[in-house]
Amino acid sequence: MTGQPSNQDSDRHTIQLLVHGDSDKDALEEFLDDRYDVIDAETLQTADCYVVGEQMVPTYRDALREHKKAEHPTFTPVLLIQQEGSRGTVPLPSEQNGEGLPLIDEVMSAPIDRLTLFRRVGNLLARHEQSVELSDRYEDIQTRFQRLFNSTNDALFVVAPSGGEITECNPAACGLLGYTREELLAESITDVTHADDRQRFQSLLETVQVAGQGSTDGITCQTKDGEKRQLEVSAATLEESEQSPIILSARDVTERKAYEQELELKSQAMGEAPVGISISDPDREDNPMVYVNEGFEALTGYSKAEAIGRNCRFLQGEATREEPVAEMREAIDTAQPVSVELRNYRKDGSQFWNRVTIAPVRDDTGTVTNYVGFQEDVSERKEREQDLQLFKKAVENAGHTVFITDREGTIEYVNPTFEKRTGYTSAEAVGRTPGILKSDKQDDEFYERMWRTILAGDQWEANLINRRKSGELYHVDQVISPITNGGGEITHFVTIELDVTTRRLRQQQLEVLNRVLRHNLRNGTNVIEGNAAMLRDAIDDEDLKKQAKAIEKRASSLANLSDQAGTVRSLFEHQSPAGETCDITRVVTEVVEEVSETYPDAEFVTDEHDSIHARGGSPLKTALLEILKNAIIHNDQPTPEVTVVISRSIEDRAGEWAEIVIADNGPGIPENEQKTIESGEETPLQHGTGLGLWIVYWAVSLLGGEVTLEDNSPRGTRVVLNLPKESMDPSRRVMPVDHR
Structure with missing residues (x-):
């Protein structure tokens, strides 16, 4: 590239204009200059994007193509400005298939609209930024992989799919075989394999090419100096294709193999031990057992062939607790001896309590070479528990x-x-x-x-x-x-x-009824007796009518209290089966109609709602009657107003619930009454004055629901009933409403 360099250190993107005609070039530069650094040069410069006029494509075609190829995989966008009426002499992006990287990435037709130009250029630059980020990430991944490849302790080889030529190797591979990297790249993998194992190794490569992976233990290689080394080899294909390169991981196990032979000889001395004995090799993956004695076979039911090569955790099962397993794992991680008791399983599936003792075996340098384990059946002692x-x-x-x-x-x-x-x-x-x-x-x-x-x-x-x-x-x-x-x-x-839910409710009932009988009825009786005495003394007095009215009012109140006590008794003596449901919309409608007939001067508003089924029936009807009547009787307004709304509860709780909200315009519930219901108990200092709210509380509680009392703005009370909502499965029996 020649010409003036672009401003690569700027935060702004650079755009080179390759446009014929000074007027067109000046217009485009005026459009783009506010947002981008515009390059106006005869020769192709390094830029983030190129805006090319159709007439200039033949001039810069080869230079642009070579530049895009050199920058690949970074996307270098080219925006073509096509003249009005052009017949498309320049191939468009959709017409460039089969020609490698497309020369043109976006096309605009003259005359140019500023907003459209900004949008097209912005989209191309966004793709450019993404490609830069991906390219950097890909390069970083390659670098990390190469470091890992070179730093691993295992010998790594990459071999060609046919013939097994070595195409790459790491320093560990060179150190294992004694060759330089250049010498190994001139060899095939079978050339460095001992003659006795070449056929077996070639079979492994063929198996890996078909299955995608494979491994073998005990392949013998021959170093440059002629020394034989035993290898543990794992292999896998690098791609999912029939002719994929294969990567081989080889670990030198020469010394370990020799040690295993020695260990096998020593194991004969432990074969007659009365307890299970096992030896594992922590140098091998997953610390597998390399030896078990006859006592281990007798204890577990597994033969040596079935046990060796496996980690002893295969004796664990569903009933094995994690704590002793974790204790053993920690002891092994810290190379410390440990003894635990845990439930293991024999081959036939039977359980036994195993007292396991594990101890590290160290060489002369203090390095742990093996772990020896002792297994003892302690089931009899456990049976005593x-x-x-x-x-x-x-x-x-x-x-x-x-x-x-x-x-x-x-x-x-x-x-x-x-x-x-x-x-x-x-x-x-x-x-x-x-x-x-x-x-x-x-x-x-x-x-x-x-x-x-x-x-x-x-x-x-x-x-x-x-x-x-x-x-x-x-x-x-x-x-x-x-x-x-x-x-x-x-x-x-x-x-x-x-x-004690039921007992608690009954206890509340007894406490409240006891208070009513001792307090309310007694006071009422005193009033009756006092007025009666006054009537006897003033039988001709003009105040006789007022006194008679007082007697009548109090007597009526006592009668109503007695009725409420009967309602309470009925609630607990005639409980409905748990879980049964009814159409609470219909119950509300019937109760409102009934109360409306009794109190024609009151105004009732109910919402029009589809049927909602929930737990209800007689207890719900009792609660609604009590709430609506009290909302009218204790209302101090010329026209009592009561609103009843039914909805599906949206509270954050499990299951489905229904909600009934009754609001009135009365004076509100006294604070002591509200606190008494919220606390769920009465005390000498805090108690109600009647049974109404307790009837509501008990009725809804028997249905498994909840009662909430709230202030109703600007005046009055809101009583919220939440009831468990049951599905209307045809197999469920729906409880009819009690119309008595």
């Missing part, structure tokens, strides 16, 4: 939820009752923490106290609320006990939980 198995069976059949965690809280075992109560299978729970049951009803301080207690070695007892996999809440009485090893160190925790 059947008490633990009996305990496990008891746990498996216990009606309580039982799960065991490690010291960090990871679940290692759950009993069938855990699966039944929580909805999580053993496979889903093991390996995770009890946090999968967390309901967020207990604060962080609760769990901090729990961990302080059990890590101190004390037993933890508490009542808490968990959440099933389906999203349902349930109450449990929980006991957590630490498990210690022989040294008194805590290793595990066992947790026992009793589902």
